[in-house]
Amino acid sequence: MRLTRISEIRRRELRRAAFEVLQKEGMAGATLEKVATHAGASKGIVLHYFANKQELFEHAMREANVALKEAVVDRLNRARTPRERLEAIIEANFEERFFQPSVCHAWLSLCAEVPREPQLARIQKVIHARMRSNLLSALTDLLPAGECEAVALGITSLIDGLWLRLGLQSEGLTRDIALAQMRDYLAHRVPEA
């Protein structure tokens, strides 16, 4: 049990290092060497804990996803009304620690690999499914059944679009503007009372 602990610590360090290198270097530039150095280890150790580069970045993506998921769950637990649940989901996606150009760059790099890496595609699918499910559960209490799907797609697309924009043209797009945009959508598409 001590054993597993060291290996778990190391694996987490390497996952994190991988994600951080990804932020600056992109997928092609994120070499095992750089990840190892960034984690303060040798290249050999990376391949000791992860079978290959793909697996490493697969786990990096998974961990980043878990962090987002926990942020959402955390806020959902505090929410009382359906409206609050809706806002909780949205606000979690724009928390400062997530909504940053560098984080977005890393995501973009991972997303660009999705079409060629089934494992990444699977993770992406899970993310979408959870998002949809969370949104629908809040929306069913706020809108006629026939509109829920469309609005859920609208919200996720808006979020993704704002994220993408942050990654491509960070100047001029702040967290506040992004959140204002989401509220603008809700105000018109899911009007209160």
Add this chain to the structure above:
Amino acid sequence: MRLTRISEIRRRELRRAAFEVLQKEGMAGATLEKVATHAGASKGIVLHYFANKQELFEHAMREANVALKEAVVDRLNRARTPRERLEAIIEANFEERFFQPSVCHAWLSLCAEVPREPQLARIQKVIHARMRSNLLSALTDLLPAGECEAVALGITSLIDGLWLRLGLQSEGLTRDIALAQMRDYLAHRVPEA
């Protein structure tokens, strides 16, 4: 002048080949060799017409962008009312030849490089600026001045988000659904009359 013609033809062939290889292989997998083979030429010729890999893909992105721009201009010319101009811009972005998973994959790969390639960033900036300008010119006639910027951002973000989703999870997202989503947004945010 005959000379320039051959070189222009060759350059275009190579740009196109580059974009097409990008669709299937991603940036890392899109080697000069593959691009050359796909264009029916040798690797040497690619570097005869383009200084290096970056320049090749920069031109590939530029050409793809021009195609989209022309589609927009084409539809804008046919549009009579501000409302039609708005719809023209949106519909151009969802034309079948553009709104395809493989095309989206290529775009994603290019976008992922934007943070590390100033030339790509410049192109991206131009694209955004043109989009914004087009939208604002239509929106000023339809909305109070204070709302135009926000709605323009909303529309572009929605478009980008739907594109991203098409690239990540092509199953289940059709052109019709995407267009319906855009119309849903307009119906609620830019109501007619």
Add this chain to the structure above:
DNA sequence: CTAAAAACTGACCCATGGGTCAACAATTGA
């Protein structure tokens, strides 16, 4: 205390791929 298991390292292998170059083919213009 000690042997086995796990953690870790650095040297090495090798395929890949970007980029160079010398030479050859074709086209062109006078």
Add this chain to the structure above:
DNA sequence: TCAATTGTTGACCCATGGGTCAGTTTTTAG
């Protein structure tokens, strides 16, 4: 017709980086 320009090729160079491995250190468990 014939130089000069342009187009084109394939061989070559070389840095990079993923992955392997033999061997060393550290940890753990009995």
